Amino acid sequence: MFQPVKIAPSILSADFMNLQRDIEAIQAGGAGYVHVDVMDGHFVPNLTMGVPVVKQLKKITDMPLDVHLMISNPLEQLPWFLEAGADIVTVHAEAAAGYQLERAVEMIHAAGAKAAASVKPHTPVEVLAPVMAQLDMVLIMSVEPGFSGQSYIEGSERKVARTVELARAVGAAPLIEVDGGIGVKTAPLVAAAGADVLVCGSAVCGADDSAAAIAQVTQAAEAARAAALASKEA
Ligand SMILES: O=C(CO)[C@@H](O)[C@H](O)COP(=O)(O)O
Numbered sequence: 001m002f003q004p005v006k007i008a009p010s011i012l013s014a015d016f017m018n019l020q021r022d023i024e025a026i027q028a029g030g031a032g033y034v035h036v037d038v039m040d041g042h043f044v045p046n047l048t049m050g051v052p053v054v055k056q057l058k059k060i061t062d063m064p065l066d067v068h069l070m071i072s073n074p075l076e077q078l079p080w081f082l083e084a085g086a087d088i089v090t091v092h093a094e095a096a097a098g099y100q101l102e103r104a105v106e107m108i109h110a111a112g113a114k115a116a117a118s119v120k121p122h123t124p125v126e127v128l129a130p131v132m133a134q135l136d137m138v139l140i141m142s143v144e145p146g147f148s149g150q151s152y153i154e155g156s157e158r159k160v161a162r163t164v165e166l167a168r169a170v171g172a173a174p175l176i177e178v179d180g181g182i183g184v185k186t187a188p189l190v191a192a193a194g195a196d197v198l199v200c201g202s203a204v205c206g207a208d209d210s211a212a213a214i215a216q217v218t219q220a221a222e223a224a225r226a227a228a229l230a231s232k233e234a
């Protein structure tokens with residue numbers, strides 16, 4: 001908990017006709033990861049990008065590719081994304097019932113990538129208990145997955161705090177990423193609760209100056225995190 005906060009700009013809000021330009025801008029602005037939202041039109045009611053985009057991104061940036069799979073039957077497609085160069089792969093608990101989530105984590109690790117699991121807003125984070133000790137990252141959705149530009153669901157920060165507790169209870173310390181409606185106003189809430197990685201779509205890739213936006217969100221998050229830490233120590 002309380003590692004330096006990193007920003008993972010979601011390229012879903014980037015200008016696809018100028019994607020390389022946008023990637024260079026977020027890298028220069030200090031982004032920690034490139035967040036790639038893969039949607040299949042089935043698990044979520046939207047269709048976005050897939051393996052070819054991950055392959056091309058790998059050629060133009062050395063920022064870690066944080067691939068958020070919002071797809072049904074993730075075990076079928078996981079090998080494709082791993083082969084394409086995904087550095088962190090997130091699988092949704094709702095799409096990987098029973099043993100499938102454990103299997104997904106094994107497959108990701110066997111390929112040398114980092115494994116993450118995500119829960120939608122109405123799914124309790126407790127469903128991740130069977131794999132919590134193996135996870136490199138937990139992704140808490142603070143909007144219903146499917147679209148960028150939605151408003152942060154109030155109270156999502158409580159789920160972040162709960163995730164910290166659950167992880168600690170099994171002696172684990174996965175990174176905690178929060179995704180959906182994160183910007184200067186909401187970043188402080190989740191950072192104070194223990195979030196390490198903030199996905200920002202419209203607030204960063206949708207901004208005129210993405211580097212300035214990264215700096216503003218990071219500053220807001222770090223200030224809240226420092227205040228939370230100070231109040232714990234007091
Ligand atoms: O996974 C998703 C949406 O399903 C996200 O990564 C969004 O793309 C983030 O966009 P903003 O809410 O930050 O605009």
Ligand SMILES: [Co+2]
Nearest residue numbers: 037068179199
């Ligand atoms: Co996402």
